[in-house]
Amino acid sequence: MTSVVPVDAIPTAEASVPSASVAPAPRVQGMDAAGEAETIVDSDARSEFLDAALHALGSRVVVTEVERIRELLASHHHAFSREQEPFAVLLPGSAHEVSIILRLANERRIAVFTRGTGTGLGGLSTIDRPGVLLLTDRLNRIRCINPLGHYAVVEAGVVNARINEAAAQYGLWYAPDPVSRDRSTIGGNVATNAGGINCAKYGVTRDSVLSLTVVLPDGRIIETGRPTMKNVAGFDLTSLFTGSEGLLGVVVAVTVRLLPIPQGSSRIVVFASGLDRVGDALDAALAAPVRPASMELMSAPPDAADLDIFGETAQGARWLIEITTDGSAAIREADVLQEALRKTGVTAIRATDAQSEEFLGLRKAGKAFPRGKAWMAGSDVAVPLDHLSDFLRNLGRWANDAHARLTVLAHLADGNTHTGFILPKRSSDETMPPALVEANRRLFDYVLANGGTITGEHGIGLELKDRLPGQVGEDNLALQRAIKRTIDPHGILNPGKWV
């Protein structure tokens, strides 16, 4: 399946989250579309579950009023996905409460969809069948910052940015920085193995998670890992649960690694007229003996006034790259990069803090995307770094062949690109134009043929589940299904997704 959304629905910092479309839950016995899950929607089981959960946990935790359910669903709704209304929302405040909920749900085969703040993309926990929504809002404590141990223990519903607010007083920080860090939760970051703009240097979420407290579908509570820098005791279950998209267990607490805050930074902004030039600049930067903290590519915003802060330098630029070096050698490293970049013929300036912030503000707000009604075939693929410049050049070719506009936001330092082939939407259009389907087919074919991945950050969810076998193969997928069956034999957690 190809990701296709009207451009006016692209989530930006300003865009309001679309409200959930609510469909009444059918009163039928049901099986998972893949024939694996056994969640049922029998009204007796539902009543029994609600009675038992209310008895054990009370109405603070078990929300059944329709208006309140709709409010909570709307404020935690996944962009792009239409979904059913859950018949209850659960707001547990401890591992014990999560355990009770899952045990009761497992006994009655009730589907449980876990959600942090719902910033996930691609239908990761879309409620596509009768079930309950488990929110982590009340799991919101930072339990400890351990400055000597260089770790923090935080509950799953803590928003990523809060960890750094708490750690800063000790001169420490939590490195993984998804662009959604002001809104997304650490539990959601773990479940999606979120990346960010500095992960080429500091790693993705998995590289900063030392241990997890997880509630299994039958209610058992396990600890994975230790707050040690090294740990090779048994299979690495921390890694297994990291990136498992709510399919294997509910994460209630996370021990995250903290690093000393880098001292000093330096910034470069590159202006390029075409993707060929971007490719040349990228290869020069990758060949330099420097690992920048971040290297962000952005298509120039359609509104030229957005680039006023760069003055005449930005005129004619179709592409901008912001590069940050950090640490005590930041200035020297930026000198090395700037020299290498200039040799390729691009304009590379040393940016002021204000210019750099302006760039990142435009990038985070999705200002590169045109406004108005349009079809967009999107992707979040990643390719090996040695293929990235070739991939970027091909993007331009595929867009030209489709007579489409191309918009790209990319984490160049780690090979992850967010691409959109865009065509205006005519009022008579009901399906995506075939030219966009073809452009995305070529893109995914390239990625798979050249060692890339169909998703670098956003995950599989509903949207990419048909493409997953093409990347991992049937034997690999069979093993993933076996893991799911072992941990969640009744398929109650986030049913209908990729396993």
Ligand SMILES: Cc1cc2nc3c(=O)[nH]c(=O)nc-3n(C[C@H](O)[C@H](O)[C@H](O)COP(=O)(O)OP(=O)(O)OC[C@H]3O[C@@H](n4cnc5c(N)ncnc54)[C@H](O)[C@@H]3O)c2cc1C
């Ligand atoms: C503007 C914007 C920018 C973004 N930038 C980035 C980026 O730079 N990098 C990136 O990787 N992603 C990015 N994303 C995607 C999204 O923010 C991440 O996937 C994020 O990690 C989701 O966190 P969340 O709390 O919103 O989780 P949700 O969207 O609520 O859930 C995501 C998935 O995690 C599961 N889940 C959530 N909490 C738990 C838990 N406690 N236990 C078990 N499963 C759980 C859910 O079932 C679901 O499958 C962006 C999204 C937006 C809208």
